[in-house]
Amino acid sequence: MIVTQLRLDLCAHMLHEGSMKERELYAPIKAHFEAQGYEVKGEVGAADVMARRGSEPAVIIELKLAFSLTVFHQALERLKLVDDVYIAVLRPEGKAGMKRLKANVTLCRRLGLGLLTVRPRDLFVEQHCAPGPYRPRKNLRKAKGIIKAFDRLEGDPNEGGATRHGLVTGYRQDALKCATYLAHTGPEKGAIVAKATGVPSATRLMRNNVYGWFEKVETGVYALTPAGRKGLEDWS
Structure with missing residues (x-):
C-alpha cells in the first residue's frame, strides 16, 4: 500500500x-x-x-x-x-x-x-x-421529425454531403409554392393560397415571413415582396 x-x-x-x-x-x-x-x-x-x-x-x-x-x-x-x-x-x-x-x-x-x-x-x-452490450435510447421526437422532414421534401433537391447553408427544405419548398402562386395572381387571401398550392399552413407561413418574401396588405391577404421575386429567381 x-x-x-x-x-x-x-x-x-x-x-x-x-x-x-x-x-x-x-x-x-x-x-x-x-x-x-x-x-x-x-x-x-x-x-x-x-x-x-x-x-x-x-x-x-x-x-x-x-x-x-x-x-x-x-x-x-x-x-x-x-x-x-x-x-x-x-x-x-x-x-x-x-x-x-x-x-x-x-x-x-x-x-x-x-x-x-x-x-x-x-x-x-x-x-x-462499463463494458457490455449497449442499446441507445431512441429520441422519439427527433425520430418522428426526421421522418416528417423526409416525407415533406418533394423529389431529391439536395446533394448528400453538401453544407447546411442553402439547402432546400420542405419549408422552403412550401414558401416557393406560395410565392409562385402570388407572382401570378397578385395579392390573395391566405386560405385561397393554401387551397391552390396544397400548403395547409400557407397563411401562417406567409404571416411568419421567415425569408422576407411576403407582406400583409390587409387582414388575411398577402402579397409578394421584391425579396420574394428575387427568391423565386434564385431558387427557380
Missing part, C-alpha cells in the same frame, strides 16, 4: 511538471482496481493491464494519454480475449475536451467498451461507462 501511494505521488508530480508518460497511468489504474478487490498486473501478453478477482472473468485495460483511433483498435482486439475491456486515458480539460470526452463515451458504449479517465491534478480515476 505504501509503495502504491509513493507511485501515485510520483505520477502526480510528473504530471504537474508536464512530463507524464503513458506508463504513469498504470499506478492510479492499478490502485482503482485493487480497491475493488482485483489482483492487477501490467504488460500481460498483449494487454497493457490485466485484472482478476477470484474466479470472475479477467478484465483488460488499455492505456493511452489521449483518445486515438489506435487505442480503440487495440481495445477491440482485446475483446477477442476477454469480455470486459476498458480504455483508460487522461481526462481532457476545457470545453472542447469535455465535448470530445462525451463523444468518446458514446463511442465506447456503442463498441461495448468501458471508459476510465485519470484526472491530471490528483490522479482521481473516474468510470464513465
Whole structure:
C-alpha cells in the first residue's frame, strides 16, 4: 500500500511538471482496481493491464494519454480475449475536451467498451461507462421529425454531403409554392393560397415571413415582396 501511494505521488508530480508518460497511468489504474478487490498486473501478453478477482472473468485495460483511433483498435482486439475491456486515458480539460470526452463515451458504449479517465491534478480515476452490450435510447421526437422532414421534401433537391447553408427544405419548398402562386395572381387571401398550392399552413407561413418574401396588405391577404421575386429567381 505504501509503495502504491509513493507511485501515485510520483505520477502526480510528473504530471504537474508536464512530463507524464503513458506508463504513469498504470499506478492510479492499478490502485482503482485493487480497491475493488482485483489482483492487477501490467504488460500481460498483449494487454497493457490485466485484472482478476477470484474466479470472475479477467478484465483488460488499455492505456493511452489521449483518445486515438489506435487505442480503440487495440481495445477491440482485446475483446477477442476477454469480455470486459476498458480504455483508460487522461481526462481532457476545457470545453472542447469535455465535448470530445462525451463523444468518446458514446463511442465506447456503442463498441461495448468501458471508459476510465485519470484526472491530471490528483490522479482521481473516474468510470464513465462499463463494458457490455449497449442499446441507445431512441429520441422519439427527433425520430418522428426526421421522418416528417423526409416525407415533406418533394423529389431529391439536395446533394448528400453538401453544407447546411442553402439547402432546400420542405419549408422552403412550401414558401416557393406560395410565392409562385402570388407572382401570378397578385395579392390573395391566405386560405385561397393554401387551397391552390396544397400548403395547409400557407397563411401562417406567409404571416411568419421567415425569408422576407411576403407582406400583409390587409387582414388575411398577402402579397409578394421584391425579396420574394428575387427568391423565386434564385431558387427557380
